[in-house]
Amino acid sequence: MPAASAASPRLEAAALIAPGAALLLAAFVLPVLQLLSVSFVAADGSFSLDAYARLISDAFYFGVTARTLRVAALITLITLLLGFPLAYVAARGSPRTALWISVLVITPLLTSVVIRTFGWLVVLGRNGLLAQVLQPLGLVEPGFALMRTETGVVIALAQVLLPFMVLTLIGSIRAVDMRLEEAARTMGAGFGATLARVTIPLSLPGIVGGSLLVFALSISSFITPALVGGPRLPFLAGSIFESATATLDWPFAAAQSALLLLAVLLLFVPVTLLRRERRG
Amino acid sequence: MTLVRTLPALIALVFAATASAQQTLVINSFGGDYEKTHRELIITPFEKQNNVKVQVTTVYSADTVAQLRAQKERPQFDVVHLSGGLDATAAAEGLLQPIQPGQLSNYKDLYPIAMQNLASGRGPMYHIAVIGLLYRTDKLKPAPASWKDVFESKLAKHLVWTDVSNQWGMLGFLMVNQVLGGTLDNVNPALDAIKKTLPGATIVSKSPEIQQAFAQSDAWLAPYAQDYAFTLRKAGLPVQFIQPREGAPIAPVTINLVKGRPNTELALKFIDYTLRPEVQAGWANAMRYSPVNKQTKLGPEVAAEVTVGEAAMSKLVEIDANQLSARRAAITEAWKRAIAK
Numbered sequence: 001m002p003a004a005s006a007a008s009p010r011l012e013a014a015a016l017i018a019p020g021a022a023l024l025l026a027a028f029v030l031p032v033l034q035l036l037s038v039s040f041v042a043a044d045g046s047f048s049l050d051a052y053a054r055l056i057s058d059a060f061y062f063g064v065t066a067r068t069l070r071v072a073a074l075i076t077l078i079t080l081l082l083g084f085p086l087a088y089v090a091a092r093g094s095p096r097t098a099l100w101i102s103v104l105v106i107t108p109l110l111t112s113v114v115i116r117t118f119g120w121l122v123v124l125g126r127n128g129l130l131a132q133v134l135q136p137l138g139l140v141e142p143g144f145a146l147m148r149t150e151t152g153v154v155i156a157l158a159q160v161l162l163p164f165m166v167l168t169l170i171g172s173i174r175a176v177d178m179r180l181e182e183a184a185r186t187m188g189a190g191f192g193a194t195l196a197r198v199t200i201p202l203s204l205p206g207i208v209g210g211s212l213l214v215f216a217l218s219i220s221s222f223i224t225p226a227l228v229g230g231p232r233l234p235f236l237a238g239s240i241f242e243s244a245t246a247t248l249d250w251p252f253a254a255a256q257s258a259l260l261l262l263a264v265l266l267l268f269v270p271v272t273l274l275r276r277e278r279r280g
Numbered sequence: 281m282t283l284v285r286t287l288p289a290l291i292a293l294v295f296a297a298t299a300s301a302q303q304t305l306v307i308n309s310f311g312g313d314y315e316k317t318h319r320e321l322i323i324t325p326f327e328k329q330n331n332v333k334v335q336v337t338t339v340y341s342a343d344t345v346a347q348l349r350a351q352k353e354r355p356q357f358d359v360v361h362l363s364g365g366l367d368a369t370a371a372a373e374g375l376l377q378p379i380q381p382g383q384l385s386n387y388k389d390l391y392p393i394a395m396q397n398l399a400s401g402r403g404p405m406y407h408i409a410v411i412g413l414l415y416r417t418d419k420l421k422p423a424p425a426s427w428k429d430v431f432e433s434k435l436a437k438h439l440v441w442t443d444v445s446n447q448w449g450m451l452g453f454l455m456v457n458q459v460l461g462g463t464l465d466n467v468n469p470a471l472d473a474i475k476k477t478l479p480g481a482t483i484v485s486k487s488p489e490i491q492q493a494f495a496q497s498d499a500w501l502a503p504y505a506q507d508y509a510f511t512l513r514k515a516g517l518p519v520q521f522i523q524p525r526e527g528a529p530i531a532p533v534t535i536n537l538v539k540g541r542p543n544t545e546l547a548l549k550f551i552d553y554t555l556r557p558e559v560q561a562g563w564a565n566a567m568r569y570s571p572v573n574k575q576t577k578l579g580p581e582v583a584a585e586v587t588v589g590e591a592a593m594s595k596l597v598e599i600d601a602n603q604l605s606a607r608r609a610a611i612t613e614a615w616k617r618a619i620a621k
Contacts, residue, residue: 060616060620063620126496127497134433143437148482226485230484230485231482231483231484231485232619232620232621233620234616235318240613242445242616245342246342247608247612248346248349248369248609249609
């Protein structure tokens with residue numbers, strides 16, 4: 001008995017992966033391929049690249065894509081800058097600190113993103129909390145609102161996605177051996193230098209992983225940009241929804257979806273190559 | 281021993297399952313207060329009367345048509361409620377089952393306009409909404425009288441436009457366009473005028489946002505539906521509806537039979553139930569939708585806030601649903617580009 005299973009560890013591994021892979025194939029790969037095939041169909045049913053041509057050449061849709069990517073990049077940067085200190089304190093602090101930070105970070109995730117976004121509507125609106133604080137100070141004019149602005153979308157979405165960055169980073173920073181940092185300190189490096197030359201380079205996998213996650217979630221985000229940005233600030237996910245349900249232009253919706261997929265896949269390639277290099 | 285113990289339980293389970301195997305009817309509704317009223321007036325009484333289960337999915341008209349299209353081989357809805365002329369779109373794509381007048385007992389009592397499209401495979405209207413101007417009575421004296429009044433420059437900051445993805449936003453937009461001399465093929469007159477009201481004016485995409493705009497963002501004027509004025513008044517806002525002198529578009533909501541489903545008979549019963557005079561009166565009382573059934577009895581205050589009678593209905597402007605259907609994508613694109621920052 002033991003001899004038989006020992007002789008085919010690969011078969012064993014394949015058998016374990018099979019159900020998950022089958023599910024992924026049926027529920028993800030096949031539908032995505034079907035979606036992509038829809039993007040190559042013209043109005044009369046023949047093969048056509050019209051949808052893609054329109055997406056690239058039309059200034060309006062180019063603007064939508066540019067805005068989506070720009071906002072996503074900004075959000076990734078902000079969550080990284082805000083998330084790293086939080087993750088560092090959680091990873092290096094006392095167990096109690098770590099617990100509190102984890103609770104503060106995970107609790108928002110237990111609330112639906114719609115509810116969290118509505119919270120921002122109240123804060124960022126014309127007579128909202130932010131306006132009520134800044135107006136008496138004379139910092140803004142009456143009628144000020146960050147609602148329906150790109151800035152508002154960045155703020156709201158950054159807060160919504162921060163937990164993902166922090167949780168990824170905590171794991172990564174914890175994996176950095178504290179003795180390496182201590183060694184750097186004993187050799188005369190200050191706190192900043194240790195951080196820059198030891199901790200950050202060693203927690204790079206987490207930084208890259210967290211950034212990828214936040215970026216992917218940002219460009220595909222639908223609810224928050226729609227609610228906070230409003231109809232005048234179209235984003236890619238909202239545009240896809242509108243093409244699919246309002247104008248009923250399915251090839252175009254599929255083409256935009258393909259673009260979204262491509263944007264994320266393009267980032268995965270260098271990341272995977274980087275990982276392979278480091279391991280080798 | 282174990283089998284003997286579990287067998288009675290198994291038998292009981294099988295009996296229970298078959299006993300509770302009621303027929304199910306799948307419909308869509310529009311969520312919020314509307315769906316609540318829908319359940320009170322139609323869904324729950326219908327379930328009790330016919331001993332069936334009605335499964336309600338909250339989805340707006342455009343999304344419903346998109347879903348029906350995706351489900352064409354195997355539709356998941358029995359009865360769909362559609363606004364904005366989308367029943368024309370659905371019928372043209374072969375998604376709806378035509379209804380014969382004889383299949384509805386309430387047919388003889390409907391206003392002609394409510395059943396005029398049965399012949400082309402569309403369902404009857406069960407709500408008539410009228411699109412006009414909602415305005416705050418305390419801020420706008422005298423009341424606006426023309427569609428062009430929305431373009432007064434000092435009103436820009438207090439104006440609310442509804443995105444054309446919303447069916448009633450679309451009809452209001454098209455009416456403004458018509459008044460300014462445009463046609464379904466040329467919506468530039470309205471787009472140019474609306475662009476001038478930006479960035480002061482607010483553009484919303486869902487009706488609850490209109491309420492929010494009136495309540496929190498100092499909105500005074502919005503092209504929207506007559507029944508919504510009632511919703512705002514119930515929320516404590518001093519808002520009235522007015523039909524501008526150039527006319528008001530009729531915004532019907534239709535109830536339609538989906539093609540290719542097994543329980544057509546039950547679905548037709550549901551449609552018939554929706555057209556009863558008591559149900560129509562209930563809608564008028566609760567939400568001020570204008571009734572389609574001539575036999576509907578309304579109290580005087582309610583009658584004043586809806587559009588009833590052949591005479592009043594004949595004054596409403598009808599925007600051809602088939603023509604709109606063909607141009608909807610182009611109009612939506614033009615709108616999107618005009619309002620984008």
